[in-house]
Amino acid sequence: MPLDEKTAVPTAHDEGTGMTDRQAKLRFEGVHKSFHTRRGEVTALSPIDLTVYQGDFIALVGPSGCGKSTLLMIAAGLEAASGGTVLADGAPMREPGPDRCVVFQRFALFPTKTVTGNVEYGLRMTGVPKAERRERVRETLGMVGLSAFADAYPHELSGGMQQRAALARSIVMRPDVLLMDEPFGALDAQTRIIMQEEIARIARDLGLTVLLVTHSVEEAVYLCNRIIVLTARPGAIKHEFTVDDDWSHHSVDEAMAQPGFGSLQRTVWNAVREEITSVQ
Amino acid sequence: MTNVEWRRARRRRRVRATSVGAASTIALAGLWYLSTDGLGLVSPLFLPSPVAVFERLIEFTQRDYQGATLIGHLFASLRIVAIGWFVAGVIGLPLGVAMGWSRRVRTVVSPVFELIRPIPPIAWIPLAILWFGLGTEARVFVVTISAVVPWVLNSYEAVAGVDKLLAKASRSLGAPSRRTLVEVVLPAAVPTLVGGARIALGNAWMTVVAAELLGATAGLGFVALNARSTLDPDIMLVAMLLIGLLGVVFSEGLRLVEKRLSGWKESAA
Ligand SMILES: Nc1ncnc2c1ncn2[C@@H]1O[C@H](COP(=O)(O)OP(=O)(O)OP(=O)(O)O)[C@@H](O)[C@H]1O
Ligand SMILES: [Mg+2]
Numbered sequence: 001m002p003l004d005e006k007t008a009v010p011t012a013h014d015e016g017t018g019m020t021d022r023q024a025k026l027r028f029e030g031v032h033k034s035f036h037t038r039r040g041e042v043t044a045l046s047p048i049d050l051t052v053y054q055g056d057f058i059a060l061v062g063p064s065g066c067g068k069s070t071l072l073m074i075a076a077g078l079e080a081a082s083g084g085t086v087l088a089d090g091a092p093m094r095e096p097g098p099d100r101c102v103v104f105q106r107f108a109l110f111p112t113k114t115v116t117g118n119v120e121y122g123l124r125m126t127g128v129p130k131a132e133r134r135e136r137v138r139e140t141l142g143m144v145g146l147s148a149f150a151d152a153y154p155h156e157l158s159g160g161m162q163q164r165a166a167l168a169r170s171i172v173m174r175p176d177v178l179l180m181d182e183p184f185g186a187l188d189a190q191t192r193i194i195m196q197e198e199i200a201r202i203a204r205d206l207g208l209t210v211l212l213v214t215h216s217v218e219e220a221v222y223l224c225n226r227i228i229v230l231t232a233r234p235g236a237i238k239h240e241f242t243v244d245d246d247w248s249h250h251s252v253d254e255a256m257a258q259p260g261f262g263s264l265q266r267t268v269w270n271a272v273r274e275e276i277t278s279v280q
Numbered sequence: 281m282t283n284v285e286w287r288r289a290r291r292r293r294r295v296r297a298t299s300v301g302a303a304s305t306i307a308l309a310g311l312w313y314l315s316t317d318g319l320g321l322v323s324p325l326f327l328p329s330p331v332a333v334f335e336r337l338i339e340f341t342q343r344d345y346q347g348a349t350l351i352g353h354l355f356a357s358l359r360i361v362a363i364g365w366f367v368a369g370v371i372g373l374p375l376g377v378a379m380g381w382s383r384r385v386r387t388v389v390s391p392v393f394e395l396i397r398p399i400p401p402i403a404w405i406p407l408a409i410l411w412f413g414l415g416t417e418a419r420v421f422v423v424t425i426s427a428v429v430p431w432v433l434n435s436y437e438a439v440a441g442v443d444k445l446l447a448k449a450s451r452s453l454g455a456p457s458r459r460t461l462v463e464v465v466l467p468a469a470v471p472t473l474v475g476g477a478r479i480a481l482g483n484a485w486m487t488v489v490a491a492e493l494l495g496a497t498a499g500l501g502f503v504a505l506n507a508r509s510t511l512d513p514d515i516m517l518v519a520m521l522l523i524g525l526l527g528v529v530f531s532e533g534l535r536l537v538e539k540r541l542s543g544w545k546e547s548a549a
Contacts, residue, residue: 104449
């Protein structure tokens with residue numbers, strides 16, 4: 001793909017889908033990673049080439065230990081790649097930054113700060129003036145349904161609410177790419193469904209670009225327009241599926257009742273299963 | 281269990297613990313009374329009766345013993361402890377935090393620290409005399425040494441024990457390393473830091489008695505030591521009981537502070 005794609009001008013008749021705008025937000029070029037451990041060198045990731053475009057909602061699925069989290073941490077700048085380059089908005093990046101916020105499975109809310117303190121944090125660190133901060137925090141808490149809990153401490157919230165707060169803390173920064181590592185993995189099944197529907201709505205409303213690591217093929221099919229299946233370790237891109245229908249306009253149970261949803265889910269799952277069984 | 285039931289159960293547990301503690305203290309005092317005044321099993325020169333000790337305590341608040349009243353001796357000891365504890369904190373807190381935060385500092389400091397750590401504070405007395413002679417400085421030095429180890433260790437563990445994911449989240453939200461330490465890591469470390477301050481104060485207070493071997497002319501330790509040579513076991517026990525009592529007061533006081541500062545924590549709710 002030509003490198004000058006980042007300069008592509010969004011088309012004027014973008015009708016709110018974000019799909020016609022193909023600006024490259026994040027690009028992995030031959031990114032690979034090995035860890036030095038006591039048992040020697042472990043290759044976690046084979047060279048990965050992947051471009052995340054504006055408005056993409058991409059799922060990374062694959063067997064446990066194939067390097068999904070590692071890839072995400074490299075994108076965040078929290079882990080250094082062993083080789084290759086990551087381009088954020090066209091420029092090589094190394095440092096972590098709020099243009100690539102992370103939502104972690106374990107929430108990682110700051111326990112000594114209230115919900116407001118948590119959500120405000122990134123704005124404060126990047127020098128956003130107080131009045132604007134207050135307004136953006138208020139708006140974002142409304143968006144994730146946490147307005148009533150603005151002054152609560154994380155330990156006073158349920159798991160679902162904690163993840164809403166963590167989500168708010170990231171999206172308030174309006175990141176170029178939102179990185180999520182199994183964000184709903186720690187939630188119970190009912191809460192997970194609600195959160196999936198909410199993140200779909202929020203991503204649509206804000207035109208977010210998302211890179212999502214998940215174990216759930218169902219979640220991937222429901223939320224994403226692209227699904228990347230990684231091979232068993234060392235992770236390489238096995239196959240990329242394109243989700244043609246936007247299921248996220250429906251509720252999860254409605255979407256799952258559609259024949260097209262189930263057949264794609266099965267196709268993707270078979271690809272994942274091949275990789276899982278290849279190790280056993 | 282609901283939250284309310286749980287709190288109620290906790291209160292019941294606490295009341296029970298307090299009453300058992302009170303009962304055992306009273307029993308011990310009773311035993312002490314019986315073996316001295318009560319049945320006269322031991323001579324008052326060996327172990328004075330609680331009544332004699334209490335009377336002596338009252339008298340001591342008004343009349344001088346070895347140049348000062350109780351208050352004078354108390355403040356002499358407190359001053360040494362306060363200075364030593366504070367100096368140890370000024371050195372130990374930043375050092376421990378730096379060790380917990382930076383692997384480089386840890387690599388450089390750890391070996392030296394591990395070597396110094398097992399040396400008991402009293403073993404520093406000869407060096408203290410050599411460096412400072414017999415005087416206040418030598419006493420402060422020994423007390424400082426005794427307090428610096430828990431300051432360093434707890435500060436180190438407090439910082440190193442904070443979930444690494446929090447620092448990652450902070451940096452991902454645009455905070456540089458220094459601000460991540462100040463904004464996220466240190467606040468989460470506060471309860472353990474105060475715990476270190478508490479243990480340091482306990483150590484300092486215990487060591488002041490030994491330090492008052494070093495040419496002291498006042499202080500509770502000095503009183504206890506002097507009472508032996510003047511064959512005055514009443515005042516010796518007065519001094520010892522006061523040392524014990526104040527130790528408890530310091531410890532519980534800082535425990536309260538610790539609790540206050542961990543209001544964001546589940547366990548302290
Ligand atoms: N800090 C590290 N040191 C050594 N090896 C590591 C480290 N982090 C990850 N690995 C290894 O790299 C591989 C990929 O890990 P990673 O966490 O990225 O997998 P994952 O796909 O996210 O797995 P899961 O689905 O279970 O979360 C694993 O084999 C893991 O053991
Ligand atoms: Mg993972």
